[in-house]
Amino acid sequence: MADRGGRGGGGCCPPLDLMRSEPMHLVQIIIPMESAHLTVSYLGDIGLVQFKDLNADKSPFQRTYANQIKRCGEMARKLRFFREQMLKASISPSTTPMTRNNIDFDDLEIKLGELETELVEVNANSEKLQRTYNELLEYKLVLHKAGEFFHSARNDAAAQHRDTEARQVGDASLDSPLLLEQEMQTDPSKQIKLGFISGLVPKEKSMAFERILFRATRGNLFLKQVPIDDPVKDPVSGEKIAKNVFVIFYSGERAKTKILKICEAFGANRYPFMDDVGKQLLMIDEVSAKIQELKTTIDVGLLHRDNLLKNIGYQFELWYHLVRTEKSVYHTLNMLSLDVTKKCLVAEGWSPVFAANQIQDVLQRATFDSKSQVGSIFQVLHTRESPPTYFRTNKFTSAFQEIVDAYGVAKYQEANPGVYSIITFPFLFAVMFGDWGHGLCLLAVTLFLIFREKKLSSQKLGDIMEMVFGGRYLILMMAIFSIYTGLIYNEFFSVPFEIFGPSAYACRDASCRDATIDGLIKVRRTYPFGLDPTWHGSRSELPFLNSLKMKMSILIGVAQMNLGIVMSYFNGRFFRNAVNIWFQFIPQLIFLNSLFGYLSLLIIVKWCTGATADLYHVMIYMFLSPTDDLGENQLFPGQKTLQLVLLLLAFISVPWMLLPKPFLLKKQHEQRHQGQAYARLQTTDNGSLEEQDHDSHHHEEFEFSEVFVHQLIHTIEFVLGAVSNTASYLRLWALSLAHSELSSVFYDKVLLLAWGFNNVIILIVGLIVFIFATVGVLLVMETLSAFLHALRLHWVEFMNKFYEGDGYKFSPFSFALLAEEDE
Amino acid sequence: MGFWVTSLIFLLAGVIGALSLRLCCNRGPSTNLLHFTLVITATVCCWMMWAIVYLAQMYPLIVPILNEGE
Numbered sequence: 001m002a003d004r005g006g007r008g009g010g011g012c013c014p015p016l017d018l019m020r021s022e023p024m025h026l027v028q029i030i031i032p033m034e035s036a037h038l039t040v041s042y043l044g045d046i047g048l049v050q051f052k053d054l055n056a057d058k059s060p061f062q063r064t065y066a067n068q069i070k071r072c073g074e075m076a077r078k079l080r081f082f083r084e085q086m087l088k089a090s091i092s093p094s095t096t097p098m099t100r101n102n103i104d105f106d107d108l109e110i111k112l113g114e115l116e117t118e119l120v121e122v123n124a125n126s127e128k129l130q131r132t133y134n135e136l137l138e139y140k141l142v143l144h145k146a147g148e149f150f151h152s153a154r155n156d157a158a159a160q161h162r163d164t165e166a167r168q169v170g171d172a173s174l175d176s177p178l179l180l181e182q183e184m185q186t187d188p189s190k191q192i193k194l195g196f197i198s199g200l201v202p203k204e205k206s207m208a209f210e211r212i213l214f215r216a217t218r219g220n221l222f223l224k225q226v227p228i229d230d231p232v233k234d235p236v237s238g239e240k241i242a243k244n245v246f247v248i249f250y251s252g253e254r255a256k257t258k259i260l261k262i263c264e265a266f267g268a269n270r271y272p273f274m275d276d277v278g279k280q281l282l283m284i285d286e287v288s289a290k291i292q293e294l295k296t297t298i299d300v301g302l303l304h305r306d307n308l309l310k311n312i313g314y315q316f317e318l319w320y321h322l323v324r325t326e327k328s329v330y331h332t333l334n335m336l337s338l339d340v341t342k343k344c345l346v347a348e349g350w351s352p353v354f355a356a357n358q359i360q361d362v363l364q365r366a367t368f369d370s371k372s373q374v375g376s377i378f379q380v381l382h383t384r385e386s387p388p389t390y391f392r393t394n395k396f397t398s399a400f401q402e403i404v405d406a407y408g409v410a411k412y413q414e415a416n417p418g419v420y421s422i423i424t425f426p427f428l429f430a431v432m433f434g435d436w437g438h439g440l441c442l443l444a445v446t447l448f449l450i451f452r453e454k455k456l457s458s459q460k461l462g463d464i465m466e467m468v469f470g471g472r473y474l475i476l477m478m479a480i481f482s483i484y485t486g487l488i489y490n491e492f493f494s495v496p497f498e499i500f501g502p503s504a505y506a507c508r509d510a511s512c513r514d515a516t517i518d519g520l521i522k523v524r525r526t527y528p529f530g531l532d533p534t535w536h537g538s539r540s541e542l543p544f545l546n547s548l549k550m551k552m553s554i555l556i557g558v559a560q561m562n563l564g565i566v567m568s569y570f571n572g573r574f575f576r577n578a579v580n581i582w583f584q585f586i587p588q589l590i591f592l593n594s595l596f597g598y599l600s601l602l603i604i605v606k607w608c609t610g611a612t613a614d615l616y617h618v619m620i621y622m623f624l625s626p627t628d629d630l631g632e633n634q635l636f637p638g639q640k641t642l643q644l645v646l647l648l649l650a651f652i653s654v655p656w657m658l659l660p661k662p663f664l665l666k667k668q669h670e671q672r673h674q675g676q677a678y679a680r681l682q683t684t685d686n687g688s689l690e691e692q693d694h695d696s697h698h699h700e701e702f703e704f705s706e707v708f709v710h711q712l713i714h715t716i717e718f719v720l721g722a723v724s725n726t727a728s729y730l731r732l733w734a735l736s737l738a739h740s741e742l743s744s745v746f747y748d749k750v751l752l753l754a755w756g757f758n759n760v761i762i763l764i765v766g767l768i769v770f771i772f773a774t775v776g777v778l779l780v781m782e783t784l785s786a787f788l789h790a791l792r793l794h795w796v797e798f799m800n801k802f803y804e805g806d807g808y809k810f811s812p813f814s815f816a817l818l819a820e821e822d823e
Numbered sequence: 824m825g826f827w828v829t830s831l832i833f834l835l836a837g838v839i840g841a842l843s844l845r846l847c848c849n850r851g852p853s854t855n856l857l858h859f860t861l862v863i864t865a866t867v868c869c870w871m872m873w874a875i876v877y878l879a880q881m882y883p884l885i886v887p888i889l890n891e892g893e
Contacts (some may be wrong), residue, residue, distance in 0.1 A: 017854045552872070
């Protein structure tokens with residue numbers, strides 16, 4: 001950490017933006033009690049300090065500002081209650097621009113309390129009224145339905161009565177059964193007075209209700225149920241339920257008590273009902289009038305509540321924001337430690353070095369604004385702790401940095417793979433997604449997102465949409481590179497075009513007989529840009545493309561892995577770690593290039609000379625029998641000697657990677673121990689104090705075996721990884737082949753087939769299928785899979801060459817971030 | 824157009840891209856260096872892709888054999 005000043009490219013160039021995380025320092029701020037609140041809230045505005053919790057051992061209740069936090073929590077609860085109420089009444093809080101700091105916190109607390117009581121009261125009243133109203137509605141229904149029932153029953157009874165009388169008068173023939181008369185004549189004189197109960201029971205319970213009643217009274221009852229057409233609101237729960245109106249006739253007091261109990265158990269509401277028709281009508285009128293009256297009362301109540309909520313809605317966001325920031329300020333204040341004199345608070349935290357002036361300005365402003373007698377004290381502390389990692393990204397680079405951070409947050413000031421990922425990630429994606437038609441579609445989508453950026457960023461989007469929107473610049477780069485690689489692959493929805501001049505191939509003679517057997521011959525110079533269009537659809541297309549794309553994958557892979565190893569050199573130089581450069585970077589570079597660098601060289605030489613050598617054979621026998629003659633597989637003179645040298649280098653570089661580093665580390669450790677003994681005797685000026693601190697950190701036991709095993713694992717991983725990682729790059733070949741094959745299948749087997757029928761309807765159907773297949777499979781699924789494979793190639797194959805990624809992210813106390821989190 | 828001429832065009836395109844970015848958005852030395860790095864990386868990637876495809880077609884070991892149906 002002593003060489004923070006040595007950042008950048010060796011003095012010749014300025015430091016590369018984004019390559020290293022911002023230099024940070026641990027600062028201590030001593031704030032007088034009276035200006036503490038204002039100071040912290042000002043610091044929250046600039047959002048450049050990450051406070052350390054200095055009271056980690058205290059429980060939340062023991063802290064200085066526990067009481068205020070409780071108050072804030074209470075206010076937040078009230079506000080949430082208001083929001084719920086507004087949601088119920090479908091009133092949205094207005095999104096007027098906020099004007100801050102003209103509300104006093106205490107006033108707000110009182111105001112919120114008052115509003116809550118009022119709202120609760122209004123709600124309770126309206127609930128009571130609503131309940132009465134629902135009861136009356138039910139009563140009215142009972143009156144109607146039961147009235148109908150009684151009416152029809154009475155009519156029946158009267159008809160029957162007339163019938164019997166007529167019969168009695170009419171015929172007293174011998175045929176008539178004797179008992180009938182008796183039966184009929186029970187009526188008027190011996191009639192017992194039956195009691196009845198009427199009410200409403202929920203429809204789904206009605207069957208059980210009936211059964212229980214029947215059992216309880218042993219069948220001595222008569223139950224009549226009529227379903228209601230529309231579900232009614234239950235007075236108790238306020239929910240809409242389908243119900244049945246029932247009337248129960250019973251005899252005897254005991255039966256009545258039983259029935260009443262059962263009604264209660266089933267939640268059946270009972271309503272009094274008059275036998276008399278006149279009274280019934282009177283009752284109905286009365287109930288209707290009451291309902292009218294209640295309705296107006298309820299409406300007035302609702303209007304009042306809506307007005308209240310609307311008033312809250314005007315300022316809701318403002319209040320909510322205030323309470324939230326206030327709570328976070330107190331939360332932060334709780335992390336500060338109280339001075340012995342109890343007159344100041346001591347804050348410690350990380351902040352970027354560039355922010356020091358800004359923070360001091362803010363501190364001064366806070367002191368001035370709070371009219372404090374004493375200013376805050378700002379000082380930088382020296383520490384052994386590793387600072388947090390902070391990259392200043394913008395809207396363009398943030399998506400790329402996210403990709404890197406998803407793997408692991410960079411160690412403090414470690415070389416950031418995000419810099420190169422900005423280009424290499426979309427490039428590798430495009431190698432797998434090469435089709436300029438598809439690239440144009442992607443470009444259209446992402447341009448739409450970018451042009452409506454302002455509008456879209458303010459509104460809430462769905463989960464997936466949010467993700468796509470967040471990565472819009474990433475997708476833009478992916479689209480641009482896909483258009484480029486599409487032009488190289490010469491594919492536009494899998495159709496080739498002769499854009500860059502005529503094809504280099506033609507028939508051997510005028511008759512063109514051999515074209516389908518021996519093939520065409522090259523008559524002109526090579527097609528200048530990308531694949532020759534003649535390849536498309538030919539029988540030898542696939543063998544040629546396979547060979548080309550496989551070799552391309554290896555070349556690109558070796559190039560990217562070399563870039564990764566070079567990055568480890570930059571890290572070694574930046575951290576002044578000569579051991580890593582000499583005993584890790586150099587042997588790694590030699591090992592990779594003596595095997596796969598050589599393979600790349602062979603590929604290029606073979607292309608340039610047009611030789612027919614078998615590269616597999618060369619590579620395999622380079623290991624199996626390196627001294628044998630290459631024979632016809634020789635590509636250039638001296639190849640055998642070169643191979644022997646390379647093989648030797650590769651074999652040397654393995655122990656070179658493995659052995660010296662642990663021993664050197666041990667030696668360094670011992671030296672430091674001795675050095676420390678001397679350092680103690682030196683004068684204790686600031687610099688050497690820091691140095692001592694630095695050293696005592698390493699004072700812990702040096703476990704040689706552990707370091708050695710660690711290095712062994714590293715070496716094995718690299719040596720095996722060199723092979724497996726190179727093989728892993730072949731996914732570029734596989735995916736790009738899959739993409740071009742799929743798109744040509746959709747084009748040939750759907751669009752051209754439909755075209756061949758010469759029928760408009762079939763053509764339209766074919767076109768629709770083609771569009772859906774292109775969008776669904778090629779644009780969505782293929783994009784996703786190519787994205788994931790590019791991600792893997794960066795995370796594993798590229799980043800494991802140099803990236804440690806064991807840092808932690810800088811998370812400053814910031815009101816702006818607070819708002820984002822909340823959403 | 825041969826291999827070297829087109830390579831030169833790529834180089835020119837890279838230089839022009841870097842210069843125009845430098846002229847259009849000059850945001851301090853560090854950011855300019857980042858832009859420069861990005862342009863160079865992009866140019867190298869694009870050139871590499873083109874060069875691979877070009878070289879592979881220079882001396883074809885297999886030639887296009889047309890399908891019977893065509």
